[in-house]
Amino acid sequence: MTGRPMAPPASWxxxxxxxxxxxxxxxxxxxxxxxxxxGWTAEAIRRLRVPTDPPQLQALRLDxxxxxxxxxxxxxxxxxxxxxxxxxxxxxxxxxxxLGIEFERLQRQLTADPRNAGIGLLSISFDPAHDDVQxxxxxATAHHAEPGxxxxxxxxxxxxxxxxxxxxxxxxxxxGFGGFAHNAAIHVVRADGRLVRIFDLxxxxxxLAWARTQxxxx
Amino acid sequence: MGTNTTRITLTxxxxxxxxxxxxxxxxxxxxxxxxxxxxxxxxLIEFPLLLIAGLATAKALPERAVALIMRFNQxxxxxxxxxxxxxxxxxIPVALDQALLSAPAAAAKYTSFLAAGxxxxxxxxxxxxxxxxxFVGNWVWMTATVGLLYQNTPQQLCVNYLFGTQLAAGEGLxxxxxxxxxxxxVYAVPAYLDMNR
Numbered sequence: 001m002t003g004r005p006m007a008p009p010a011s012w013x014x015x016x017x018x019x020x021x022x023x024x025x026x027x028x029x030x031x032x033x034x035x036x037x038x039g040w041t042a043e044a045i046r047r048l049r050v051p052t053d054p055p056q057l058q059a060l061r062l063d064x065x066x067x068x069x070x071x072x073x074x075x076x077x078x079x080x081x082x083x084x085x086x087x088x089x090x091x092x093x094x095x096x097x098x099l100g101i102e103f104e105r106l107q108r109q110l111t112a113d114p115r116n117a118g119i120g121l122l123s124i125s126f127d128p129a130h131d132d133v134q135x136x137x138x139x140a141t142a143h144h145a146e147p148g149x150x151x152x153x154x155x156x157x158x159x160x161x162x163x164x165x166x167x168x169x170x171x172x173x174x175x176g177f178g179g180f181a182h183n184a185a186i187h188v189v190r191a192d193g194r195l196v197r198i199f200d201l202x203x204x205x206x207x208l209a210w211a212r213t214q215x216x217x218x
Numbered sequence: 219m220g221t222n223t224t225r226i227t228l229t230x231x232x233x234x235x236x237x238x239x240x241x242x243x244x245x246x247x248x249x250x251x252x253x254x255x256x257x258x259x260x261x262l263i264e265f266p267l268l269l270i271a272g273l274a275t276a277k278a279l280p281e282r283a284v285a286l287i288m289r290f291n292q293x294x295x296x297x298x299x300x301x302x303x304x305x306x307x308x309x310i311p312v313a314l315d316q317a318l319l320s321a322p323a324a325a326a327k328y329t330s331f332l333a334a335g336x337x338x339x340x341x342x343x344x345x346x347x348x349x350x351x352x353f354v355g356n357w358v359w360m361t362a363t364v365g366l367l368y369q370n371t372p373q374q375l376c377v378n379y380l381f382g383t384q385l386a387a388g389e390g391l392x393x394x395x396x397x398x399x400x401x402x403x404v405y406a407v408p409a410y411l412d413m414n415r
Contacts, residue, residue, distance in 0.1 A: 010344070015292035019299045026303040029326075033313050042315035042377045171319070171377040183377045 043183045046169040047198040057167050057193040060160055062124065062153035065136035065145070070153065072122055074193035081120040082211045084204075085187040087170050089127035089180055090139040099123075099184065100143040102204045107150050109208065118215045119208065121150035122189075126161060126172050127180065128154050168195055190214065235277030242271035254318060257379035258386035262394060265308065265331055272335020279336075287340055297341030298353040304334040305357055309364045309391075311375035318378045347410050350402070358399045365391030 031037065039045040059074030071077040072085075084106070086099055103121050110116040123139075125131035131139075131154045139145075140152040155161040165172065172182040186207040188197040196214065199207035246253070246267050253264040279287075291297050307313055308327060316323035342350065368388030374381045 009289065010292040011289055012292050014290040015296050018290040018296040022296065022300050022303055026307060029307065030310070033310065033316060039312065041311045041373075041375050042319075043374075045312055171315075173378060173380065175380060176382075181374070181380055 042169075042171075043185075046183070047185070050195060050198050054194045054196045055167050055169070057189060057195055058163060059193065060164050061156040062151070063133060063136075063156050064147075064151050064153040065133060065140040066147050067133055069156065070151065072120075072151070073189055073191050078191050078193075079120070080191045081118055082191070082214050083120050083122045083187075083189045084207050084211060085122045085124060085189050086184065086201075087124050087126050087165075087168075087172075087182060087187075088184070089125050090131050090135045091127070091179060093179070099201055100139070102201065103150060104143045104145075106204050106208055107144075107146065110149055111146070115212060116208070119211045121145075123150070123152045124164070125152075125154040126165065126170070126182070128158060128161060188214070232278050232280075235274045239271050239274035239278060242267055242274060246271065256386075257314070257376060257383040258390050259383075260314070260379075261309070261387050262390040268328060268331035269335035269338065272332040272337075273339060275332065276336040276339050284340065287337070288344065291337070291340055291344055293349050294341030294343070294345030294353075295349070297337035298345065298349065300330075300337050301334040301341070302353060302357060302360075304330040306360060309361070315376045315378050342406065347407065350406060350410070354398065354402045354406075358395045361398075362392050362395035365389065365393075365395065 034040060035045045035048055039048055057074060059071050059078065062070050062072065064070050070079075072079060072081070072083055084103075086103070088099060100123075103123065107121060110119060110121070123145075125136065136152045136154060140147075140150075143150075145152055155164060164170075168187060170183060172180050175181045184201055186199040186201065186204060187195055188199070188207060188211050189195050197207070197210055199210070246264060250264075252259070253267075254260045287297075307330070308317070313323070317327040318324070341353075345353075365388045368375065368384050368391065370388075371384075375384055379387075
């Protein structure tokens with residue numbers, strides 16, 4: 001016996017089976033992670049998945065800018081409404097203030113058109129450390145939110161916030177400047193707690209039109 | 219006597235390799251949250267560290283295990299296939315997000331990179347230059363292309379990563395592609411030619 005190990009016998013059949021198995025497993029993983037090759041980013045897939053597989057959001061208790069406690073969906077207390085929901089934090093200098101302006105515009109449309117009765121706007125803060133009732137109130141006042149139309153609120157506990165984020169697929173990360181970055185969108189949520197559609201921030205009209213069809217179909 | 223010396227060094231080498239694998243593994247686990255908080259660190263430090271841990275594991279494997287791997291690794295094909303698939307899969311933005319949001323996906327990431335690192339030396343050993351050129355070349359253009367895509371996409375690709383770290387990751391991937399192409403030309407090719415003279 002020599003110090004050098006003998007070259008082990010290699011088999012083409014074994015190699016072919018091994019390689020093809022790996023390719024098969026990788027293809028299956030790719031198919032599953034990209035939602036059937038329909039999306040390459042988590043956010044695109046989240047939005048694509050919702051219409052066919054609407055997530056059930058658990059009942060959520062919110063503290064609102066007007067100082068009341070509210071459950072928007074998911075239990076008997078829930079207001080029978082279709083909600084257009086966005087997640088935000090009041091100190092947000094970019095997206096959320098654009099969103100605030102968009103919601104302000106939507107609110108005017110809601111009020112102007114009686115077909116929009118039963119559709120509500122809801123801004124949920126994911127920053128309970130800063131967004132107390134006063135902060136929410138300042139935001140609501142700055143954007144002329146009417147409490148009957150547009151609710152600005154924060155979940156009543158950290159656990160409730162974490163749960164709604166997880167169930168809706170909202171991911172909030174530190175932006176490195178003391179603020180947050182998040183996958184901002186307009187979420188259409190029915191009174192039974194089903195998240196049925198997700199629209200881009202720049203499509204508030206589409207979100208409203210779709211919410212109206214939901215209301216009419218009930 | 220020469221044989222004995224070789225065997226002793228081999229045994230020592232194996233132990234040292236196992237130690238190196240364990241140390242690298244521990245380093246990754248202990249700095250995991252820091253490594254994974256930034257897209258560039260995740261892809262350009264953690265992935266290579268996992269490959270290195272796998273590489274060290276390869277050196278620590280008993281000969282019987284090596285023989286078994288080589289049986290299924292004619293000309294290095296299966297090993298290179300695995301490495302390519304692993305590298306490609308974890309460059310998909312949603313896969314990278316999944317690795318942060320789901321424990322099974324994270325486990326799959328660690329395991330696949332460790333295994334890829336472990337298979338890499340066996341494949342280089344078994345592969346003729348043409349096979350090496352094919353897989354290294356493919357990895358290089360794929361990685362460079364993904365790097366350019368990361369830099370040129372106007373939107374944030376991962377829900378867990380800021381746009382800025384996506385740009386850095388993109389630049390890093392292009393640099394890594396160039397570096398690996400150069401390393402292969404400078405080290406692997408002459409080593410292969412030397413061995414087969």
